Structure formats: C-alpha cells, structure tokens
Amino acid sequence: MTETEASPVPAPLPWEGQPYSVKRHGVTVTNCDSEPVQTPGCVQAHGALLVLRAADLTVLQASENTAAVLGLPPGALLGRPVAAAVGADGEARLRALLMTEPTENNPLYAFTRPPTGPESPLDVTVHTTGGVRVVEFEPATGDADREPDYYALVKKSVARLQAADSLAAFCAAVTEEVRALTGFDRVMVYQFHADHSGEVVAESRRADLPQWLGLHYPAEDVPKPARDVFTKVWIRPVADVNGGLAELVPLVNPDDGRPLTMTYCALRGPSVMYTEYLRNMGVTAGLTMPVRRGGELWGLIACHHYAAPRLVAYQMRAACEFFAQVVSLQHKAAEEREHLLYRLKLDAVHQELVTQAAQEGGLAAMTDGRPALLDGMAAGGAALFHRDRWWRVGNTPTEAELEAFANWLDQRPEFDSPTRPLFVTDSLVREYPAGASFADSASGVLAFPLSRARRNLMMWFRPETIQTVPWAGNPHDKPLAPGPHGPRLTPRVSFELWKEAVRQRARPWLPVEVDAAARLRLLVMELVVSRAEHLADLNADLAHSNEELDAFAYVASHDLKEPLRGIHKYAHQLLEEMAAAEEESRRKLEALMRLTVRMDGLLDSLLHFSRVGRLTLALDAADLNEVLAEAVEMVGARAGGGTEIVVPRALPTVRCDRVRLREVFVNLLSNALKYNNSAAKRIEVGYVGAEEAHAVPGRPAGLVGHTIFYVRDNGIGIHPKHHQQVFKMFKRLHGREAYGGGTGAGLTIVKKLVERHRGHVWLDSQEGHGATFFFTLSRTEAEPSHGYGDTNGS
Numbered sequence: 001m002t003e004t005e006a007s008p009v010p011a012p013l014p015w016e017g018q019p020y021s022v023k024r025h026g027v028t029v030t031n032c033d034s035e036p037v038q039t040p041g042c043v044q045a046h047g048a049l050l051v052l053r054a055a056d057l058t059v060l061q062a063s064e065n066t067a068a069v070l071g072l073p074p075g076a077l078l079g080r081p082v083a084a085a086v087g088a089d090g091e092a093r094l095r096a097l098l099m100t101e102p103t104e105n106n107p108l109y110a111f112t113r114p115p116t117g118p119e120s121p122l123d124v125t126v127h128t129t130g131g132v133r134v135v136e137f138e139p140a141t142g143d144a145d146r147e148p149d150y151y152a153l154v155k156k157s158v159a160r161l162q163a164a165d166s167l168a169a170f171c172a173a174v175t176e177e178v179r180a181l182t183g184f185d186r187v188m189v190y191q192f193h194a195d196h197s198g199e200v201v202a203e204s205r206r207a208d209l210p211q212w213l214g215l216h217y218p219a220e221d222v223p224k225p226a227r228d229v230f231t232k233v234w235i236r237p238v239a240d241v242n243g244g245l246a247e248l249v250p251l252v253n254p255d256d257g258r259p260l261t262m263t264y265c266a267l268r269g270p271s272v273m274y275t276e277y278l279r280n281m282g283v284t285a286g287l288t289m290p291v292r293r294g295g296e297l298w299g300l301i302a303c304h305h306y307a308a309p310r311l312v313a314y315q316m317r318a319a320c321e322f323f324a325q326v327v328s329l330q331h332k333a334a335e336e337r338e339h340l341l342y343r344l345k346l347d348a349v350h351q352e353l354v355t356q357a358a359q360e361g362g363l364a365a366m367t368d369g370r371p372a373l374l375d376g377m378a379a380g381g382a383a384l385f386h387r388d389r390w391w392r393v394g395n396t397p398t399e400a401e402l403e404a405f406a407n408w409l410d411q412r413p414e415f416d417s418p419t420r421p422l423f424v425t426d427s428l429v430r431e432y433p434a435g436a437s438f439a440d441s442a443s444g445v446l447a448f449p450l451s452r453a454r455r456n457l458m459m460w461f462r463p464e465t466i467q468t469v470p471w472a473g474n475p476h477d478k479p480l481a482p483g484p485h486g487p488r489l490t491p492r493v494s495f496e497l498w499k500e501a502v503r504q505r506a507r508p509w510l511p512v513e514v515d516a517a518a519r520l521r522l523l524v525m526e527l528v529v530s531r532a533e534h535l536a537d538l539n540a541d542l543a544h545s546n547e548e549l550d551a552f553a554y555v556a557s558h559d560l561k562e563p564l565r566g567i568h569k570y571a572h573q574l575l576e577e578m579a580a581a582e583e584e585s586r587r588k589l590e591a592l593m594r595l596t597v598r599m600d601g602l603l604d605s606l607l608h609f610s611r612v613g614r615l616t617l618a619l620d621a622a623d624l625n626e627v628l629a630e631a632v633e634m635v636g637a638r639a640g641g642g643t644e645i646v647v648p649r650a651l652p653t654v655r656c657d658r659v660r661l662r663e664v665f666v667n668l669l670s671n672a673l674k675y676n677n678s679a680a681k682r683i684e685v686g687y688v689g690a691e692e693a694h695a696v697p698g699r700p701a702g703l704v705g706h707t708i709f710y711v712r713d714n715g716i717g718i719h720p721k722h723h724q725q726v727f728k729m730f731k732r733l734h735g736r737e738a739y740g741g742g743t744g745a746g747l748t749i750v751k752k753l754v755e756r757h758r759g760h761v762w763l764d765s766q767e768g769h770g771a772t773f774f775f776t777l778s779r780t781e782a783e784p785s786h787g788y789g790d791t792n793g794s
Helices: 066-070 083-100 150-163 167-182 224-229 272-280 314-360 399-409 433-442 511-530 536-544 546-577 583-612 624-639 658-674 690-695 746-756
Strands: 042-044 048-053 059-063 108-113 122-129 132-139 186-192 198-205 236-238 245-249 285-293 296-305 381-386 389-394 423-425 444-449 457-462 467-472 480-483 486-489 497-502 619-623 643-646 653-657 681-688 708-713 761-765 771-775
Touching: 048 066, 048 245, 059 066, 083 108, 083 122, 083 132, 108 314, 150 167, 150 314, 167 186, 167 198, 167 296, 167 314, 198 296, 236 272, 285 314, 296 314, 314 511, 381 399, 389 399, 399 433, 433 457, 444 511, 457 511, 619 624, 619 658, 624 658, 653 658, 658 681, 658 708, 658 746, 658 771, 681 690, 746 761, 746 771
Parallel strands: 643 681
Antiparallel strands: 042 245, 048 059, 048 132, 059 245, 108 122, 122 132, 186 198, 186 296, 236 285, 285 296, 381 389, 381 457, 423 444, 444 457, 467 497, 480 486, 619 653, 681 708, 708 771, 761 771
C-alpha cells in the first residue's frame, strides 16, 4: 500500500457540524484519577445508542442525537419497544441474537439497518451489561462487496509477527501491519514501565511527521482509570477528537437510578483529558488497543490520524481486536526469541569458566583467565571472594568497600532462599545507602553465595547510567486552566523534549541474566562437590556437609525441573487449543508431554539416588512385620484385586533404619506387582535363618551366618543373563511404556540402601517363572535375637 493509498482524504462524515457539546463537569486537580471514564453518560456524536430493558426490550435511555442518526428524536423512542428504531424484523433479529449468543460485555454485530430517509446505512451492534441491553448504531462502511478481505490481511500480519526474531522487530512489525490495516497516519507501540510512565518502543508514520520513537511520557499521560479500561476491552476508537458528544436521555436508568456502564461501548464518550491531550498534538482521530501480558497491561498500540476525522467501522474494528489479541499472545514469545542467543552465549561462557576452574585447580581462574567473568555477563566489573581474599576484574568497588558490602549482604533475606539465593538490584543505594560512595562502579549488583556459609561470594556490577531520558514535556509540570466548573488539570500544551537525568541507577538486569547466574551457581557448586579434595580450602563445609549437599540437590531439582514443568504446561495448553488439529500434530504434542513426565521422573530418581549414598542411618530395633505392613499399605493402591501377599512366618525384629528398610520393601513389592501378568498375583515375603542359609540359591560366596530376607513373586521372571544388569541405574529390560513405565531406578536404590546396611542383595529367577529377590543386613544388626550388636558389626 502506498503512502497516498494509506491515508486517503475522507469524505465529510455525517456527524460533522452537529451542535452537540460537552456537558459533563470539569476534571479537577484532585479528581483526575477519578474521572468517570467508564460511566461518562455520553456518546460520540457520529453514532447513536439505546439502552433497553432486558425483559421486554423497551427503550429506557437514548442518546440525544437520535433524530440526526436514526430519524427519530429521543421522545419518540423512550418507553417504546426497540422496533420503533429498527423495525419488527430488526427486533426479532436482536431477540434471536440475545438468546443464542454470549453478549455479556461482548458487543456483537447484529445487522445493518437500511436508511429510512437521508440517513446513512447503520451497523447495529448489541451487548449486555449491568442487566440491560445496549444497542449502538454507527455509519456503515458502504458496499460490503468492496470491503477488503480482513481475514487475509490479518493472516498475513500474524505470519510476519511469528517470523520476528526479537521484541524490537516484533513491535516494529506490529506498527507497520496495523498502519497498513487501518490507514492511520501514525501507529506506535507504547510500553509501560514499572512506575506507569511510558515509552514509544516502535513507530510507523507518514514520512512528513516528526519521529516520536524513543520518547518517554509520564504516568499521568495515561491515568489509572484509562489503564483499568484497557485491561477489559481490546479496542478504543475516537472517530473525531473535535467532534461533539451526545448525552443520554435521561442520564440515569429510570428503572434503577444508576448510570450506564459504558466500558464496552464503541461509542463511549472519550475522557475530556484524552481529547484535549490529542488536540494539543494536532490529532483528529485515534484508535487504541492494549497489549497484555499474563492479564496485566504491558503497553498500548496507539494510532493517530491528522488529516481529518476517521471512522473505524465494525468489520475493521473486529479485525483490529483479533490482531491485538494475537499480539498479546505472541509478544512474550518474541522477547524470549530475542534473549535466546544471549542465553546461549551466557551458558557457553559459563561452561567454559567452570571447565577452566576445574583444569587450573581454583575459581580464581574465572577472573584472570580467558574467558573471564565479564566475557559472558554484560557488566562493568565482577568480584569473587574465596580463599579468604577478593579477586576482582573490571570496574569494581575497592576491597574495603567490598568487605563492608559483603558483611551487609550476608544478612540479606534473599540468601536464605533454598532455591534461588540471589541478590539483584539496579539501584543499590535504595537498599544500601553506603553504596552511594561507589555508585559510579556498582549502582547495579547481581550477587550470590557459593555455599550456605555465605562467605564465598560471586558478584557482578553495573555502573551508574546517567540516563538522559527524552520526555514529551516536563513530567512534573501540571499546568492548570480555568474551566466552566473551576480549575482542572490539562495535558501539557508543549511537547518539546524535556530531559531528566536519572542518577544512582544502573541498567536493569534482564531475567535471562538472572537465570544464567542461578545456573552458574549450580555449576560452581557441582564443581566444588566433585573436586572437594582440591577445593577444600574454598568450601570445606560444602564438600563434607550432608546439609550442603542436600541443599545442592534441592536447588538442582528445582532449577532442572522448572523448564520441564513449563514445557509440559504449554504442550497441554496447545493440545486444548487445537481440538481440530491434524492427528499427527496431536500425536507429537502428546509424545512431548510423555517425555517431560518421563524426564521429571528420571530427575526425581537421580536426585533421590544421589542422597542415598550420603544418608546417615537411624539404626534402632524395628519389628519387620510392622515395617512390611507399612510398605504393603503404601503399595496397596497398585495391588488391586486378585493379589495375595503371603508371610509364611512372622518376621524377626532387627536393628536397622526403619524408614530405609521400608523403602526397600516398597520397591521390591512394587516390582513384583508391576512385572506380573498373572490373573492371580502372589507375593511371598519371608526369611531364611542363618542355619538354613546355605541352601539359598545364588548366595554370595563367603556369606555365612547371616539371616537372609526375600520377596518372591509369580511374575514374568528375568533371564539369568540380566541378573546383574537390573541393579544398574536406569536399566530397563522392557520398553519405556511397557508394564506401566518407570525410570529403572528402583532396584538401584534397593541395592544402595542394602549396602548402606552393610548387606548384600541378589536374585534367583528364570524367565516366565517368577523372581525371588534376596537381601541381607549386617549380621550383628539383623540377627533375630534379643541382643543387638554395635553399629560397627561386620
């Protein structure tokens, strides 16, 4: 579309020159954020509005301009059926639509009312709100056959958005596509910041218009009532900034005395602040759509027209609404694509750093080698405390300043987090006033401890950024102007750039950078654990403390499983949204979900196994009959009908870790149930006394004088060549989904737990003839007698 085609000079619109004026009260300095944006009591004069009683579709309220738009004054409509305005056929169509379609806060096109005289054809829309029906009449676009194919236009636009490889490219595409779709002179994507001020992050404009890309605006430019509206509606048209407004007659509903909630009305009268704001910029018409993220307002797509008023008819609005929803769904994905390359770079550098530290025997290599800490993270300096000294690279505070800061940091509650003990700020002085002395090097800080002892730290610094922000006017100026109802706040008349310097602030840390720091912490802690003998002086407490290792496992579990949960969730959402999708696509998504569940189970098993070898056993006398009963109860739901569990004779009382031995029974019973296709499953749990142990098949050579416990089943059995393989981690003899799936870690954990009791485990089985798993405990611990040996018995 050419520039000329994009901005044609429109014919005069039917409401131009009508004598409707603003009759609402002024907005004062104290009530600017209380302006009745959602209940203005008036409509834009190019269209008309009727409020109908829900029960009988009687007209309760009418805009005062119905004579010009509909050919009938309000007095000829109030108290009469809506057929007076749309005819009997129109009323029947409205009734049918209201009965069959979801109209609650959802305006829907009903029909086009043909002209009854000199009036234009009118598009009729209807929705329900506050217990009444709201019918709006707007000039139709004309010949429907000449309407563009909005579906094809939006489809092309969406394809372009999906191809954008960065958020900046995505937003630029949004402005260009919306401008091509609507023909407005300027289209901007406007992003809100944390303080509700805004910034123009993308723009498409007529060549002769000044550039506004990069301009910032104070929060007052889009006050809270307006932001609240955009969390509910997807489009807000203003056809003529200088056009009149037509009030409702009467102003309140005569049935209940309440003003009409007009949030979802396309004709809703605009805020007096907003129209004056646009008028000061020379704008004659506007169209605004929200960009939402997770239900919150992220920004706006703002369209301005300058040549003349511009009507956006229903069909184009519907296309724009759909486009705005697609933008809201996809813009986070565009941002993630933008950060992907950066994340990959960070991860690659951090892997090299840890490898370098491992090869050179210490973490100091991260600050003086290649690569160094600053080669990954976008920062001005970095510091590392270990071996009782500071190692620094780049622009950092002095060692004395670092020491004082580390002592303060040591008390921060962030470092108590079991999952992400990170301290992150882009304005250190707000929390640590002493940081003002080194704001030039460390206004922004990203730091984490390398152990729960906290005295080993790694941190990055960002210097103070003297941000010279171009503001569209002074955000602190609130000029007053007299109005008919006293002084009120007006938008700034001057839009000359006003510069504000933001001091003691650094460029904010991106989520991708914080996540990368969390992953680097895990890598360093893993290195410390695996090379404890070489790094004992760095972190001896971490290398030898079960508490530290468990904390590491917990952190690893959280950080490794979090992306799996995200993948599973989004795959599930996609499956829900593509009910009619091709079978092949559904099959692939279902496979993806199964894989995430399987990997989640593998991580659980791996992390559990990593702790088993470090367990401190709580040895005490335990009645194995009670332990077995607890284990049977835990697997009971899996047993089902037709399962018999037999105990030929009462089990002895032995000295063991009751919880861990119960886990042994649970795993063995679970396997006996799972790998069993018999109609009548039978499991026997018993023991062989030391005097009979010589007759037990497969008994390890030299194992004498031990009581031998067993779990026997009548299941599918195991071929002798696999007897040793089944105890290996993640070793499965069947397909992943066969026999109920599983990770293949259960028997590995059984072996480790038995060995922690200084015992042995083995099996006797033939394929198709069931399996018997035998195990022993330490002889002095497991001897079924009234005397118990010490915990160091052989």
